Amino acid sequence: MKHTINQIAATLDQAALTAKATQQVSSSQEISLAESYEIQSQSIARRLERGESITGFKLGFTSKEKMVQMGVHDIIWGRLTDSMHIEQNGTLIRDQFIHPRTEPEIAFKIKKRIDKIISIEDVADYIEAVAGALEIIDSRYENFKFSLEDVIADNCSSSGYVLGEWLPPSTSVQDLSISLIINDKEVQSGNSNAILGNPLESLVEISKMMVQYNEVLEAGSIILAGAATAAVHIHKEDKIEAHFKNLGIVKFNVS
Ligand code: OOG
Ligand code: MG
Secondary structure: OOOOHHHHHHHHHHHHHHOOOEOOHHHOOOOOHHHHHHHHHHHHHHHHHOOOOEEEEEEEOOOHHHHHHHOOOOOEEEEEEHHHEEOOOEEEOHHHOOOOEEEEEEEEEEOOOEOOOOOOOOHHHHEEEEEEEEEEEOOOEHHHOOOHHHHHHOHHHEEEEEEOOOEOOOOOOOOOEEEEEEOOEEEEEEEHHHOOOOOOHHHHHHHHHHHHOOOOEOOOOEEEOOOOOOOEEOOOOOEEEEEEOOOEEEEEEEO
8 A cells, every 4th residue: 555755754753763663665665756855854844843953964875885885876865853962972772773873974063054055165164163973873674774765765864973072164074084993893994085075075965955955054053974984783882983083083882
């Protein structure tokens, strides 16, 4: 049976809320790209009705490493809310997630409203601060498997984020070594230029997508540029760290 946009949004929201995986939408019906973003919007609206607020946006599949890991090859965007924020050195409760993974990210804080397409030359005018970050992704689909439309509908697996210290916008985010360390062992390493050749390009890309989907980036919004490495599963009692050249260390623990 074909489900409505509203029903699919409710199912995905419930899957996140109860930490129980659901079937891929694409296993039972076809949805268009526009419909998948509409499902995302409606499922996030349910969070907003429960009192959450939007803190920013994330990009996905901005690096070859992530495209190869997940088999999806288009840039996508999702929404971040305040309830997804985990304090630096804070604790993530494993049982509130289905099959969580983490990945190092670069974060930007937006200085002034972006409501048009910006070019790489203009990007610096819009950045208030930069930071290292860790994203927690937790696909609401069984086996962490999805099509492009599935993952967009599922808010691009967004589940949590930890921010490092905010640094001045003059801090270079290009050509930075990045290392993901779990329980004192390096499990992934990469370079920030894996993100679109230059992580600043993520702001150009998000500005294009915001215009396309009639959204705006308000001053103070957080943007996650997308991971430069594959994501790694996390488990109870894990101690997670990301080390970035120039941006310092970002950490959280799992209980
Ligand atoms: C989708 C989210 C992709 C990234 O940084 O590329 C993403 C997923 O991998 O589940 O967050
Ligand atoms: Mg990510």
